[in-house]
Amino acid sequence: MLVHICCSVDSHYFLQKLQGEYPEEKLTGFFYDPNIHPYSEYYLRFLDVKRSCKMLNIDLIEGEYDVDKWLQVVKGFEHEPEKGERCGLCFDRRFEVSAQMAAQIGESSFTSTLLTSPKKSLKQLQLAGDTLAKKEGIAFVAPDYRKASGTQEQNILAKEDALYRQDYCGCMFGLNIQRDQQSKLADELFVPLSKQIQPESIEERIEMYEKRWEFEEKEIPHKIIKQRFLNWRLLSGLLRVRNEVTPAHFLPYSTLRGTYSRGKIEYKVNNIYHMNRDEVRFITLTYYNQLANTSYQTVTELIYNPPIFSKEVSLRNQLGITPYDLSAILVVDEMPDKKIEILCESKTYSDVKEVLIEL
Ligand code: SF4
Structure with a gap:
């Protein structure tokens, strides 16, 4: 049958x-x-x-x-x-x-x-x-x-x-x-352009269930548990410097009050450049490479092939920002010294995911 x-x-x-x-x-x-x-x-x-x-x-x-x-x-x-x-x-x-x-x-x-x-x-x-x-x-x-x-x-x-x-x-x-x-x-x-595996995405679940299969084959004791956490998705992100679209990589958990902001760089503290509006921060690709121990040549390269999500989240922490900080942080090739416009459409939301643990 x-x-x-x-x-x-x-x-x-x-x-x-x-x-x-x-x-x-x-x-x-x-x-x-x-x-x-x-x-x-x-x-x-x-x-x-x-x-x-x-x-x-x-x-x-x-x-x-x-x-x-x-x-x-x-x-x-x-x-x-x-x-x-x-x-x-x-x-x-x-x-x-x-x-x-x-x-x-x-x-x-x-x-x-x-x-x-x-x-x-x-x-x-x-x-x-x-x-x-x-x-x-x-x-x-x-x-x-x-x-x-x-x-x-x-x-x-x-x-x-x-x-x-x-x-x-x-x-x-x-x-x-x-x-x-x-x-x-x-x-x-949602599938990001970068193909970066997002938290509680289907791709993340596939990784976990494949790992579970491996644990079963090797008879490793394990359990799947549930975890509530703050999730985030970037729907679209754009940086314009004096009306010119400029490559920018938005770090995970980048959020704006609305979806649009404009301003200029006001001050710099410890390699972090602060815009004068909406808590937006910038770092250079050189500084990103230094913190993440990577060697990207351009921001475009970073956009299409970023490190794994958790590494970028820990990088946010390395910037000395609290784990609850949702400020938009943009990585750029060069610090803009002219009028900046940002479009950042993102969602942060309470979510539940499954986690595989070894017993
Ligand atoms: S049965 Fe399910 S998958 Fe099929 S059309 Fe209905 S909702 Fe869609």
Whole structure:
């Protein structure tokens, strides 16, 4: 039987129930989810599904990440709420490709972990699955593992086996609507030009879950714990000196009262140049290199290839500024001696992240 898989939290429980109900059946997992955005989140969910299948000794096939095709399927329904028509199309598309894959590899039946989703009625899913399976000359299996205390058991299992638990369904449309309702930044969709890994970004989670995998392989005792912290994202930053755009690197946690400021350098204390407005500070690239023990030739080089985030945060501390300081600090090739204009659109917000600790 081919089992379409949407995520590890759903599949880990579903597959074990199937193994119990169909002990003679060879199960093959099929991860086909081009609805997951961005690609890094798709990769992270796939990584955890791989881990779950390995634990359960189930072969896994990765489907194509044909996101363009998925976008065509849901075109015109981008603004639909969750559980609306877009979700119906999204489910059907994943069912359709799964049925085709099952037939292609010679399976006589298929099922899907989407059956555990509270987003659609089991009846509707069964109807869609039956129709698509019939087209391929195979059967659709639709067990109800949600009933009784199924959902509760699933959650206990997910916790016990420390599965990756995403907090949005998958696509950018649903994510944006959800974050708007929560008055939260959809920071999952941010990728800085520098490719610097930001705190509590999907890329940071991937690093952590890959490390966790390594710990498991080496049997190193560990635990994933949660931590509340002050997060920051730079949406855009620009420096103009006498109307000319000038390369400038904004250090993490750079914030302005609004998004725009202008002024001129007023004084210098210990290699830090202070602007006469909005607590803005500047340092030269030479001083940055000295503090960070780096050898950047230009600020442009630094912008596109900065050190890791935590190193830049500790550099802020080295500047003798308190850990709670949110002043904008800009690194420049040469100290501007003319009229300065700054655009800094950034967000600081309370956030929670997972941290892997060795026991
Ligand atoms: S919200 Fe979820 S089910 Fe609905 S379209 Fe997006 S990914 Fe698919």
